[in-house]
Amino acid sequence: MKNIIKINSKTLLVISILMVLIFITFLLSLNMGSFSIEPMDVIKTFLGQVSVIMKLQYLN
Numbered sequence: 486m487k488n489i490i491k492i493n494s495k496t497l498l499v500i501s502i503l504m505v506l507i508f509i510t511f512l513l514s515l516n517m518g519s520f521s522i523e524p525m526d527v528i529k530t531f532l533g534q535v536s537v538i539m540k541l542q543y544l545n
Contacts, residue, residue, distance in 0.1 A: 512524060
């Protein structure tokens with residue numbers, strides 16, 4: 486099992502910081518448009534659990 490890739494601790498730190506920055510940028514971009522979207526609304530939209538009021542909001 487020597488084919489397992491060992492990740493250096495510095496590499497892991499850099500990857501985690503980049504992921505956090507991408508996530509923060511995504512959350513900030515939700516509130517920068519003509520209308521703001523809650524993060525839970527985005528998750529519900531991906532899961533297909535959008536209410537009728539939210540659908541009407543997106544169409545306006």
